Amino acid sequence: MYAVGIRIHVNYEADVDWSKTYIICPNHTSFLDISVLTFLCKTPFSFMGKDELLQNPVTRIFFETIDIPVKRDSKMSSFKAYKKALELLFDRKSLVIFPEGKIDDHYPPILHPFKPGAFRLATEHNIAILPVVIQDAWKIFWDDGRKFGSQPGVIHVHVLAPVETSAVGKENVMQLEREVYNKMKDTWDLYNKS
Secondary structure: OHHHOEEEEEEEOOOOOOOOOEEEEEOOOOOOHHHHHHHHOOOOEEEEEEHHHHHOHHHHHHHOOOOEEEOOOOHHHHHHHHHHHHHHHHOOOEEEEOOOOOOOOOOOOOOOOOOOHHHHHHHHOOOEEEEEEEEOHHHHOOOOOOOOOOOOEEEEEEEOOOEOOOOOOHHHHHHHHHHHHHHHHHHHHHHOOO
């Protein structure tokens, strides 16, 4: 990304042991987020994302081979995605799940409520959550480039401390989701002051 004028600065709240398996939960404000996570992750990982990414010739290459497409309105697709996610986690691959579910339609973006899937998967299998807040990617390339264009710049990434789930019961998934959301929102708000 450096060749096109985009730099990435990463700040870690705590040490991350990249030899462990994580469910990585970043916010989602730009098409650049996927590239940022590829730069960030120092461990084998796959993305779980909407099946519409199969329609784009560039993203289709990756999604057909290493990632997990999900058709949101299909229970069968969700079940297959869950099974594939378990296979990858048992193979010690980390999994990236955008808990907001999609890129924000609001400009400038805000952090939207999370969907519970990533947190349910993490608690059921004692996988730590790795919250990631991506700042400024939306300022560089928010939409498909037609409305707001693109520009060079610096993307700031805040990797928050891993959140262990081994002591979290299934009945506390919503509490875990809120805890992670609040940590990410505090970081998002701190660096997005007007």
